[in-house]
Amino acid sequence: MDEVQQLCDAARNGDTNKVRALIDSGADVTYFDSDGLNPLMHAAKKGHADVVKTLLSAGAPWNALSPSNISAGDFAMDAGHQEVFEVLVNAGIQAELVLGSIARKENKNGDPSGDYLDDRVTFSEDKLMDSNSKAVMMAWEKPLMEAHAKAVCSVGGHILNIGFGMGLVDTAIQKYAPVTHTIVEAHPEVYERMLRTGWGQKDNVKIIFGRWQDVLSQLETYDGIFFDTYGEYYEDLREFHQHLPVLLKPGGIYSFFNGLCGVNSIAR
């Protein structure tokens, strides 16, 4: 039996010493066997946390997928192996934070959303696309946005939404007739479309044009806050969360959406 098949077997059997020895002798931790599973998936399926940690430290990809699009984290979750699931979630979070920091440094402006915000966008009836034809917002997300609006408007009062996009959540928020409805939007074309479609004329609506990071001093305190930007990183979301204690009134409701990583259930 070759080394990589031995590695899959040792991972499945929870034999950490053998896994370590095989890795030390050069066995490939990214190998997929004839069933399309890698050593990490075998260990996750059987709940062997030490083997999972050993494989992750040797560079096994936490987010690799089987032919049916199932990750090691999915296998652990489906089999009820909570400890292994948490190890894999933490590996995923750490990787995303590191990659986010690298991408931010590589961006010549140090501003991750800068590229997208400088791009042309196109609107059609059911979607908003960036210049690479990647969807910024799709109409099928309407029910989701309606649910977010219902949540953030549940105590009434003053509502803040960050990121207008197609205005799905803002249209839903308007149905709850909040006392004030503040919208922060940074993209010039999205902003121009907001004005063209009458959002600037609504009595309770205040539009603040600019990146939320740059207009924080214009914000007040709110009973409901929704956050859904595009072209930003987890770090930006985390940074926004640090402002919440100031922006959100006691008893207020906050909700957010991010589509940064939708490939498998441990990163959804």
Ligand SMILES: C[S@@+](CC[C@H](N)C(=O)[O-])C[C@H]1O[C@@H](n2cnc3c(N)ncnc32)[C@H](O)[C@@H]1O
């Ligand atoms: C996914 S869309 C929002 C969709 C919206 N929730 C809806 O219901 O249609 C994201 C929006 O956030 C805006 N945006 C991106 N970065 C931003 C930032 N830093 N500050 C404010 N708006 C931003 C984008 O221009 C885009 O219009």
